[in-house]
Amino acid sequence: MFVTHCGWNSALEALSLGIPMVGMPHRADHPTVAKxxxxxxxxxVRVKVNNGFATKEEITTCIRQVMDTDKGMELRKSSLxxxxxxxxxxxxxxxxxxxxxxxxxxxKLM
Structure with a gap:
C-alpha cells in the first residue's frame, strides 16, 4: 500500500507495480489523478479533507480500508x-x- 499525493509519475509507478494507493492530492493534476x-x-481510496486538512483518524481509516477490508481486497485484486x-x-x-x-x-532518421 502506498500513501501518495497523487502526482502522475508516482501514481503510474504504483499502478504498474500493482500497489494499491491511499491518495492525498494537494494541487495541480493531483485531484484528477486521485479520481x-x-x-x-x-x-x-482518497483521504477526505476538512478545510484543507486531513485528520490522522481519516488517514488511519483509509489505510485500514485498503489493508483490512473486503473493499481493500478488491482494490488489491484490481491493482494486480x-x-x-x-x-x-x-x-x-x-x-x-x-x-x-x-x-x-x-x-535515427533525423
Missing part, C-alpha cells in the same frame, strides 16, 4: 490486473514497446 485512482482504475496490463504493454510486441521502437526509429 483515476479511485473511480477509473479502482486501485485506491493493472500490473499485468503494464507488463504486457512493456513486453516485446506490447503497445509501449512498439511506441518506443517507433520513437527510436524516427530519431
Amino acid at each position: 483515476y485512482v479511485m473511480d477509473v482504475w479502482k486501485v485506491g 490486473v493493472w500490473k499485468e496490463l503494464a507488463r504486457q504493454a512493456m513486453d516485446e510486441g506490447g503497445s509501449s514497446n512498439k511506441n518506443i521502437e517507433e520513437f527510436v526509429a524516427k530519431l
Whole structure:
C-alpha cells in the first residue's frame, strides 16, 4: 500500500507495480489523478479533507480500508490486473514497446 499525493509519475509507478494507493492530492493534476485512482482504475481510496486538512483518524481509516477490508481486497485484486496490463504493454510486441521502437526509429532518421 502506498500513501501518495497523487502526482502522475508516482501514481503510474504504483499502478504498474500493482500497489494499491491511499491518495492525498494537494494541487495541480493531483485531484484528477486521485479520481483515476479511485473511480477509473479502482486501485485506491482518497483521504477526505476538512478545510484543507486531513485528520490522522481519516488517514488511519483509509489505510485500514485498503489493508483490512473486503473493499481493500478488491482494490488489491484490481491493482494486480493493472500490473499485468503494464507488463504486457512493456513486453516485446506490447503497445509501449512498439511506441518506443517507433520513437527510436524516427530519431535515427533525423
